[in-house]
Amino acid sequence: MPDTKRPPRSxxxxxxxxxxxxxxxLEEATDLFFIQGYDCATLDAVAExxxxxxxxxxxxxxxxxxxxxxxxxxxxxxxxxxxxxxLVIEGTATEQLKAVVERVARIIIExxxxxxxxxxxxxxxxxxxxxxxxxxxxxxxxxxxDLLEKGKKAGEFDIADPSRTAIWVSGLLSWIxxxxxxxxxxxxxxxxxDAINMVMKMVLPGNAxxx
Amino acid sequence: MPDTKRPPRSxxxxxxxxxxxxxxxLEEATDLFFIQGYDCATLDAVAExxxxxxxxxxxxxxxxxxxxxxxxxxxxxxxxxxxxxxLVIEGTATEQLKAVVERVARIIIExxxxxxxxxxxxxxxxxxxxxxxxxxxxxxxxxxxDLLEKGKKAGEFDIADPSRTAIWVSGLLSWIxxxxxxxxxxxxxxxxxDAINMVMKMVLPGNAxxx
DNA sequence: TTAAAAATATACTGGCCAGTATCCATAGAT
DNA sequence: ATCTATGGATACTGGCCAGTATATTTTTAA
Numbered sequence: 001m002p003d004t005k006r007p008p009r010s011x012x013x014x015x016x017x018x019x020x021x022x023x024x025x026l027e028e029a030t031d032l033f034f035i036q037g038y039d040c041a042t043l044d045a046v047a048e049x050x051x052x053x054x055x056x057x058x059x060x061x062x063x064x065x066x067x068x069x070x071x072x073x074x075x076x077x078x079x080x081x082x083x084x085x086x087l088v089i090e091g092t093a094t095e096q097l098k099a100v101v102e103r104v105a106r107i108i109i110e111x112x113x114x115x116x117x118x119x120x121x122x123x124x125x126x127x128x129x130x131x132x133x134x135x136x137x138x139x140x141x142x143x144x145x146d147l148l149e150k151g152k153k154a155g156e157f158d159i160a161d162p163s164r165t166a167i168w169v170s171g172l173l174s175w176i177x178x179x180x181x182x183x184x185x186x187x188x189x190x191x192x193x194d195a196i197n198m199v200m201k202m203v204l205p206g207n208a209x210x211x
Numbered sequence: 212m213p214d215t216k217r218p219p220r221s222x223x224x225x226x227x228x229x230x231x232x233x234x235x236x237l238e239e240a241t242d243l244f245f246i247q248g249y250d251c252a253t254l255d256a257v258a259e260x261x262x263x264x265x266x267x268x269x270x271x272x273x274x275x276x277x278x279x280x281x282x283x284x285x286x287x288x289x290x291x292x293x294x295x296x297x298l299v300i301e302g303t304a305t306e307q308l309k310a311v312v313e314r315v316a317r318i319i320i321e322x323x324x325x326x327x328x329x330x331x332x333x334x335x336x337x338x339x340x341x342x343x344x345x346x347x348x349x350x351x352x353x354x355x356x357d358l359l360e361k362g363k364k365a366g367e368f369d370i371a372d373p374s375r376t377a378i379w380v381s382g383l384l385s386w387i388x389x390x391x392x393x394x395x396x397x398x399x400x401x402x403x404x405d406a407i408n409m410v411m412k413m414v415l416p417g418n419a420x421x422x
Numbered sequence: 423t424t425a426a427a428a429a430t431a432t433a434c435t436g437g438c439c440a441g442t443a444t445c446c447a448t449a450g451a452t
Numbered sequence: 453a454t455c456t457a458t459g460g461a462t463a464c465t466g467g468c469c470a471g472t473a474t475a476t477t478t479t480t481a482a
Contacts, residue, residue: 205417
């Protein structure tokens, strides 16, 4: 069998290297977008951080907007994976929700730059990209909503409208990306634990007077 | 008594008109910053909305950054006034906190553009302005923290660390500005009521298992 | 060892926009 | 009715930066 279909011997490694370069560009771009904002960050500056020149970037990304899309997509994708990863663990809704908040909060802190850029620069996205990304975010909120619904049906959670509560939980988590500062007053672990406690208080039954 | 100190007859009205013009410029600029982002919004576009030209703006504001500063300052000032206004009402910490969340949430929804621009464009501020504004925000969080402390001491609130809880409450409120959409799924009133319920659940004693 | 191709750099352009120098019109004052 | 001051418009500039045409180096293939 001739290997006409198989690519040349060295392609495998080359592709890995190309992927690595793409990733490095993305990292530095994210960093700069996070620090300076998307519009103020120039591609020349991104290139300089990598000790390359601007055309180098253009041979790995179509244009600046393409780079922003990837930053945002990475951020939302990481959050979504963390959520899905927590959901596969069996357990009560309460246990699952705790796991979800813990994992997602951790991922958000670890990848703060991606998510924070997404939240702040969403409106600089190409409309088509923006739609795709909002879709993913919507999916995130729906999975959360389903979990809350499940907990409500099981009598574990005391909430009126799961889909609305999901928005608040999702907001609380997003807020971490905007507010948390590495080396600030509170450690990552403290923030994660706080987040878990706050969310559980929001959904578990309490004595809170309604109305 | 000679009226040497009193300005010329027409000055009073003139100043009112000048103030009005400043306000209108601010409104349109805020709108555009909100829709397009600070960097993408051009002063020519702001001028066009007012049916004037760019130099008109420059005779009321030093430059584009000065305009951004005023937008952000307005946003944070409105929130702070709402908070202080609620605090003067006598009552238990619980009653006061409900009033605070209600008023601040309402103000945030009504003046969403200012606050949302502040949250998203903070890093475009001149460092000096940024510091002054952070100061106000810090004051906001402190007043909130004091209220939570008071409620904790009175045995009304079940919270570990008032200043940390204040951050979460403050974050929940800020999130409204970023997330709320007029004419969206939920009405302003629903959002305000939700915010009150969420915050009260976060601070009032419940059965939530800790740890 | 060399030719072809792939990867990266150099050097440029074109548009956009903040900010400004200058000109014009309108409204009080006399 | 004319002078003057003020408020605003016209028309420009200078810098910055995304994006690109072209040159150069490096790698691969034979």
